Amino acid sequence: MLAEIITIGDEILIGQIIDTNSAYIANALNQIGVSVYQITSVQDERSHILKALEEAESRVDVIIVTGGLGPTKDDITKLTFCEYFGDTLVESQEVLAHVEELFKKYITTPISDMNRRQALVPSKAIVLKNAYGTAPGMWIKNHGKVFVSLPGVPFEMKGLVQNEVIPRIVNEFHRPFILHRTLITYGVGESAIAEKIEHWESSLPPFIKLAYLPNLGKVRLRLTAKGTDKEAIAKAVDEEIIKLHAIIGDIIFGEDQNGALEELLGKLLKKKGLTLATAESCTGGAIAERITSVPGASAYFKGSVVSYATEAKINVLQVPNEIINDHSVVSEPVVKAMAENVRQLFKTDFAIATTGNAGPTKGDSDADVGTVFIAVASPSGVYVEKFMMGNHRERIVQKAVNKSFELLQKEILKL
Numbered sequence: 001m002l003a004e005i006i007t008i009g010d011e012i013l014i015g016q017i018i019d020t021n022s023a024y025i026a027n028a029l030n031q032i033g034v035s036v037y038q039i040t041s042v043q044d045e046r047s048h049i050l051k052a053l054e055e056a057e058s059r060v061d062v063i064i065v066t067g068g069l070g071p072t073k074d075d076i077t078k079l080t081f082c083e084y085f086g087d088t089l090v091e092s093q094e095v096l097a098h099v100e101e102l103f104k105k106y107i108t109t110p111i112s113d114m115n116r117r118q119a120l121v122p123s124k125a126i127v128l129k130n131a132y133g134t135a136p137g138m139w140i141k142n143h144g145k146v147f148v149s150l151p152g153v154p155f156e157m158k159g160l161v162q163n164e165v166i167p168r169i170v171n172e173f174h175r176p177f178i179l180h181r182t183l184i185t186y187g188v189g190e191s192a193i194a195e196k197i198e199h200w201e202s203s204l205p206p207f208i209k210l211a212y213l214p215n216l217g218k219v220r221l222r223l224t225a226k227g228t229d230k231e232a233i234a235k236a237v238d239e240e241i242i243k244l245h246a247i248i249g250d251i252i253f254g255e256d257q258n259g260a261l262e263e264l265l266g267k268l269l270k271k272k273g274l275t276l277a278t279a280e281s282c283t284g285g286a287i288a289e290r291i292t293s294v295p296g297a298s299a300y301f302k303g304s305v306v307s308y309a310t311e312a313k314i315n316v317l318q319v320p321n322e323i324i325n326d327h328s329v330v331s332e333p334v335v336k337a338m339a340e341n342v343r344q345l346f347k348t349d350f351a352i353a354t355t356g357n358a359g360p361t362k363g364d365s366d367a368d369v370g371t372v373f374i375a376v377a378s379p380s381g382v383y384v385e386k387f388m389m390g391n392h393r394e395r396i397v398q399k400a401v402n403k404s405f406e407l408l409q410k411e412i413l414k415l
Contacts, residue, residue, distance in 0.1 A: 001175050002037040002060040003029050006052050008067035008077060009152060012041045021066045021150075021157050028161050033175035033226075034062065044068060049080045057145050062169065067152035077149055078122060078138075085142055087122040092136070095119040095127055099134045125149075128164040132156045137164055146172070177230045181237050182213075182222045183244065184261060185251045186406045190214045193221070197247055205236060216399045218261070218406070253409055261405045262290045268412055269300035274349040276408075278304040279317055279342035281329075282356035282372060286401050302346040307338065313355075317341045330355050330367035332375075336382050339375035350411065351377040352404045356389075358396040372400045376411045383411055 005022045012019050019041060026036045037060050042048045049068075056063040068077035082088055096119035103111040118134045121127055128137030128148075135151040137160040148165055150157045169175075185193060190212050194201075201210055207227050213220040223240060225233045245252060254264045269276060278287050288304035291297055305316055310329050313319040319337045327333045335355045343351035356372030357365055369391050375384045387403060389396045 001034050001062075001173055003034050003062040003064060004037055004056040004060040005039045006049075006056060006063065006065045007039070007041045007152070008044060008049060008065060009041070010044050012067075013043060021152065021154060024154070024158060025064055025066070025161060028166055029062075029064075029169075030178055030180070032166060032170055033178045034169065034173075035178070044076060046076060046080055046083070049077070050084055053080075053084050053147070057142070057147075060145075061173065062146045062148065064148045064150065064165070066150045066157055078120065081125070081138070081140065081147070081149060082122050085122065085124055085140060085147075087124045089120040090123045092119050092121050092127050094129075095121065095136045098129065098136075102134055128160055130156055130160055131163070132159050139165075139168060176226055176228055177233060179225045179230075179233050179237055180222060181241060182220050182255060183241070183252050184254050184264070185219045185221060185248065186217060186253050186402075188219070188248075188251050190219050193219055193248065193251075197244065200240075200243055200247055204240060207233070208237060208240060215402075216395060217402045253406060260294070261402065261409075263294050265405055265409060265412075266291070266294045266297055266300065268409065269350075270296075272412065272415065274412065274415075275300050275302050275346075277302050277342050277346035277348040277351045279338040279351065279353040280304060280306050281308055281313070281338070281354055282358045283354045283397055283400050283404070284308060286397055287352055287354065287404055290401060290405075302348050305342055305345070313338065317345070328365045328367060330357055330365035330371055330373065332373055332384050332386065335373040335375040336377075336384050339377035339382050339384075343377040349379060350408060351375075352408055353377070354400055354404060356387075356396070356400065358393045358400075359391060360393065370396055372396065372403075374400065374404050374407055376404075376407045378411050378415075380414070383407065 005025050007019050007022055011017045022039045029036055040052050042052045096116060099115060099118050100111060115134060121136060121138055125138040125140045128139055130136050133151055133153060133156040138149040140147045150160050208223055208225045211222045213222060223237055225237050227233045280287055285306045291301050307313045307317050314321055317338050318341050319334055323333045323337060335353050339351045339353035342353060353375040357363060357367045357369050359369035370389045372387045372389050373384060375382055389399045
């Protein structure tokens, strides 16, 4: 079963915003056995939208459109849908009541006729209730194909996908089963891994595919299997993963479904009842940001000190001034003190600390750009490693975050 995603909005095409909606929808569809054939972005322009709808209808079963559903004149999706399906707009009393209720509860400005216009929908559409906004979703069947229109606001779109769209697709379509298993590896590059597992990869059953997903110091290996027998597919993938562990088990650091190591670490910390704090210099809070992006992180993450300036390391983290003078702010003794002291400050089991030079200039240290020290403090001591991470500022920061998670996981697993 195939689907196509169409995003509407000039803001995407000029690079003003990033299209995260398509990634979310594609993942949600894949989880229920629907393969995305194509993702298309089009202008807020009638003929462009009509052409995209026509082409999508010719090749897939479900077409999901996001964007262009606001109350202003440049939001033309509903009118274009009416033209495409030979339909007219009618007022939905259900939507009107919902819009009026939202204004009554949450919005201080008076409701206007423009806002009430959100209640106009194509007469052939099934209205999908948008619990988080005024623009409703729409579901239209045409010649055996399903067209879905969703607002472009991400949190509104996500609510509609999970509460309305996915349940309807599950009920209306017979779908194959798709299984993904993703292994996370660290420390060895993509080509080196490919050489080690070449024979195993060549011997995979035809219904199992392998994808390499490299990213800043880690390579994710995703196995994807598709078929009608869920149990047989799951068993076959399990067997292949066992074989893979026998070949490269020393560099496999875990498995996840979403590709987020911070989620894996969160589960590990929760399972063991452990807590964590961070002291960040060159990473500027990026480690804490990743950790707190996981729902429920407050159960194990107690806080962070972003000691970007040398004064913050001395005054907040209590790193002795003589250590900095003797060894430089980018050094093993400094990062070790940062990790030990932030662990004591927040009274946690573990702490991560980073100090380095991400560039483009050397700052308060003479260390070369790309030099990064990472420390992990635990009940048994402090482990420190030095890295040279290149000369691209953004990549240095992201590589340091990923390497910090890798080192933390190693230390947790020693307990």
